[in-house]
Amino acid sequence: MLFRVAIGLSSASSAHGGNRIQEAQRLGCRPEQLLDASASLVPFPPSRPLRRCLSRALTDCTLRDYPDRSHHQLREAISHWHGVDPAMVLPGNGAAELFTWVARDAALQGVSGLPVPGFADYCRALRCWQGSLQAFPLPLSWTAEAPQPFPLRPAADVLWITNPHNPTGQLWSRASLEPLLQRYRLVVCDEAFLPLVPDGERQSLVPMVVNHPNLVVIRSLTKLFAVAGLRLGYAIGTQERLQRWQQWRDPWPLNGFAIAAGTALMTDRSALERWMVRVQEWVAREGLWMHAQLSDLSGIRPYPSAANFLLIRGDASLVRLREQMAQRRVLLRDCRSFAELGEHWLRIGLQHRSGNRRIVAAFRDLLR
Ligand SMILES: Cc1ncc(COP(=O)(O)O)c(C=O)c1O
Secondary structure, eight states: OOOOOOOOOOOTTTTSSOOHHHHHHHHTSOGGGSEEOSSOOOOSOOOHHHHHHHHHHHHSSTTTSOOOTTOHHHHHHHHHHHTSOGGGEEEESHHHHHHHHHHHHHHHHSOEEEEESOOTHHHHHHHHTTOOEEEEEOOSOOOSOSSBOOOOOOSSSEEEEESSOTTTOOOBOHHHHGGGGGTOSEEEEEOTTGGGSTTGGGGOSGGGGGGOTTEEEEEESHHHHTOTTTOOEEEEOOHHHHHHHHHHSOSOOSOHHHHHHHHHHHHOHHHHHHHHHHHHHHHHHHHHHHHHHHHTSSSEEEOOOSSSEEEEEESSOOHHHHHHHHHTTEEOEEOTTSTTOOTTEEEEEOOOHHHHHHHHHHHHHHOO
């Protein structure tokens, strides 16, 4: 008997952060006036290779021609970075598009076990295929230990893992995830934030894909390079699985600019390594600073996180505080759309120190 859980989401915008344009309209200001800490993207300006490649794309044939449907160069670049066969890589229109296809496989395998609170898009993807799912609550208290053991063994056919977890920011150890590959018909591991986590790559399941045909790892360039507008992610899985997805999808799911940008970003290995070091140093520095600052405020409590975002919990509902922050042009992530969380919780995406200071100063003012 399949058990179906409704993980309720009222609207697309409340289910996701990063609605700067809509919020600016609502608040009567320009989007640039808002500090958007509701989406968790690196706060750095676009890298030089990215800017160079996008401006070149305006003058070569990228705009005029249909994109390369085989994504040959992009797949080569990604596979080289991860040390896997190019046939095991499928670029997607953001990780979100790939969740849709992996959910189709998941729906055929049986019940999907979803740790909650968790990223809402997995439910959206499963609903596309009438997939059955069951929510498994994660304990809502955790330590700063990183990595830490994955605490659940859901009774399900398919396991969806987010590493590091969104919204808690916990980094799961590869040692605790590896045995789960024997246990489930399909394991989906979303590593969208992993390259931002200091020393996070050591916990990646990418090296396991080659020996585990029931594993799919999904990655995103959105967070690492702050390119949410390009829509660029990729899956690493068996050739047979990815070829099947390729037959299901639109003929040109990725636009030419995204393909060109992804190829430029993933091809230059030393630039990519330097970028990741810079990002991870920022996460380590600002994560500690923000946690310490927020710990000093009364009425809210920050939770430990290995990622570039952290959760806070209020002694009382934080709905009004979030709106007051928005009136001060600071957007925070409403957590009411995360099952198991609710109005006592907010998620904050780390910024540059100046932005983090602005967030703390606004809190200090409002929580006096
Ligand atoms: C855990 C997680 N995975 C994936 C995504 C989506 O990534 P993309 O922009 O590549 O679709 C998000 C976006 O918020 C996310 O939080």
